[in-house]
Amino acid sequence: MSFTKAPLLLLALGLGFASPSFADDIGPAKAPARPKNIVIMVGDGMGPAYTSAYRYYKDNPDTEEVEQTVFDRLLVGMASTYPASVSGYVTDSAAAATALATGNKSYNGAISVDTQKQPLPTIFEKAKELGLSTGVAVSCQINHATPAAFLSHNESRKNYDAIAQSYLSTNADVLLGGGQSYFPPELLAQFTAQGYQHITRFEDLATITQPKVLGLFAEVQLPWAVDEKDAHRLSSLTQKALNLLSQNDQGFVLLVEGSLIDWAGHNNDIAAAMGEMDEFANAIEVVEQYVREHQDTLMVITADHNTGGLSIGADGNYKWDPAVLRNISASPDTLAKAAIGGDEWKTDLSRGLGFELTEEEIAKLNVARMQGLETMSTAVRHVIDNRTGTGWTTEGHTGMDVQVFAAGPAAGLFNGHQDNTDIANKIFSLLPKPKKVKEPANSAVN
Ligand SMILES: [Zn+2]
Incomplete structure (x- = not known):
């Protein structure tokens, strides 16, 4: 049987399972209706073309079948992403993250403030009020737009220093990602005074056994x-965040972001994009496994928007050949840097790319190489685009809908079409009701 047809079949039958593969181990009978823990995962810039491309990138060419990916397995619906009308129909990451964190539309650039620049209550704030733990694990700097909208309020995403400073008052339990440049020693001292353990070496993750970090x-x-094929940084950060946050018996809300899918999209860099997709998929699998083992945990995955107008096939050719991408040994940026500096650049670049460059390709690359690193990086990406049949329509975002994926208790809430603000409002509705004043343990159940 073709795996790819199974979700469609279930939808056609009107079955409300969030994910067919979960139907066996997490049936409605066993799982609670309301989750204790919620993991929100955002693939920044991850429009539907990215998950399709990733499927073919991961396909085993030795089998007739195109294997299902984690995205195919968990798909439940779609979401529109348009920002507040003042910003038109094409969102940036800040307005989209504001929608996902607060359930409200705002202008492009807004960090959880409304169009009047007034703060909007966030899922994280609500969770904290209810005694839950909160955390982020991201591959960008932790004060970048998406995590910032969950943790902070600011009239502009560009106020990186103010956003970093504001994290002091969030009481968030886990902050994992990049961003050393935005946390000067004085600010770090304030974090440690609040009980945060501060680490900068990946190896030191193992030494952290409890929040805050x-x-x-x-x-x-x-x-x-x-560039670091075996590092699996985002999945390690995700696993650590789950371990730390699950120490709170009240529950937790965790944001995980595959942030650099978007950055690769802005660069029109299919090789880096597939690497980031793979790492995000690994992180999703870490959470999927956690959800299997903890039936009180809901995972909801979406993208904030689509980046780059990626197309699978280009220039009228009915062809997309991801084999090239599987063999590539480093990012075009890294390969270009080496090619600029090296004498044996043609041989080295061919080796790095995993294929023999043609005379025509070498001629173009040679011209680009004289013009510096940026032009050389672009030229390397163009060679890869031509070889794979990859197309791009923009170096910015596009306004197409994005996919929604979910598993765990109440995953069915996210089925079908919704707006990105609906995703947040559904999550708000799943947070526990505020506890009444403490009653004696033996009081009657009401
Ligand atoms: Zn972007």
């Missing part, structure tokens, strides 16, 4: 996953 593992964003 401020882990900043890069000056700005984490390295491209494709």
